Amino acid sequence: MTKQESFKRRIRARMTTTGERYAEARRVLTAQSPPSTTTRSWAAAPELSDEAIRAGTDKGWEDWCDLIEQFAGRADGHAAIAQHVGDDLGVSGWWAQAVTVGYERITGLRLPNQMSDGTFTANKSGTVTVESDMLRRLLLDDDDRAQLFPGVATELKSKLTAKAIRVTVGPGSAIIRLEDRSGGRTQVVIQHSQLPTFGDVEEWKFYWAEWLDAIDEAGS
Numbered sequence: 083m084t085k086q087e088s089f090k091r092r093i094r095a096r097m098t099t100t101g102e103r104y105a106e107a108r109r110v111l112t113a114q115s116p117p118s119t120t121t122r123s124w125a126a127a128p129e130l131s132d133e134a135i136r137a138g139t140d141k142g143w144e145d146w147c148d149l150i151e152q153f154a155g156r157a158d159g160h161a162a163i164a165q166h167v168g169d170d171l172g173v174s175g176w177w178a179q180a181v182t183v184g185y186e187r188i189t190g191l192r193l194p195n196q197m198s199d200g201t202f203t204a205n206k207s208g209t210v211t212v213e214s215d216m217l218r219r220l221l222l223d224d225d226d227r228a229q230l231f232p233g234v235a236t237e238l239k240s241k242l243t244a245k246a247i248r249v250t251v252g253p254g255s256a257i258i259r260l261e262d263r264s265g266g267r268t269q270v271v272i273q274h275s276q277l278p279t280f281g282d283v284e285e286w287k288f289y290w291a292e293w294l295d296a297i298d299e300a301g302s
Contacts (some may be wrong), residue, residue, distance in 0.1 A: 257272070
């Protein structure tokens with residue numbers, strides 16, 4: 083009998099004894115499971131430390147990996163695992179996602195900066211010497227935006243009144259957020275998503291760092 087089949091029999095036995103529903107019986111038995119003794123090689127470190135995930139969920143990463151690997155439906159992908167962690171293992175929404183992403187990182191199912199659809203996201207931020215209203219106008223105007231992104235095709239995708247500005251840039255889509263800072267400066271936060279490969283992440287992080295430096299120098 084496999085470990086998964088044995089665990090299911092324990093769940094059914096508890097349901098018969100207590101009258102609990104499947105999810106509740108499983109949650110209780112899972113909470114009673116002893117700490118993991120498994121030693122596994124991690125493909126990549128999760129974003130949250132073992133201490134942080136244990137503080138938020140009462141279990142460490144090795145425990146979560148063991149529990150998820152008992153789930154036969156894990157082959158169905160991210161959504162199925164997240165639903166299992168939330169519905170069957172009793173973890174709230176945000177933490178269910180954190181557990182799932184961490185498991186995918188540890189087991190090599192997800193590379194750093196990779197999203198559930200297989201694409202990648204590059205993030206960059208910085209403070210530039212230009213007022214936010216002026217930079218916003220430049221980003222929203224097609225001709226001015228072409229000057230901001232020489233040699234790179236862009237297209238505005240957000241409404242003119244949207245707080246966050248979305249534009250297609252190169253192979254992906256960037257959300258640019260602007261926040262006023264003292265002295266006529268602006269904090270710029272960039273999330274460049276839908277990048278096709280892992281190698282694109284560092285390339286576009288470098289691009290955005292250079293872009294922010296150029297904006298800052300032009301405004302100084």
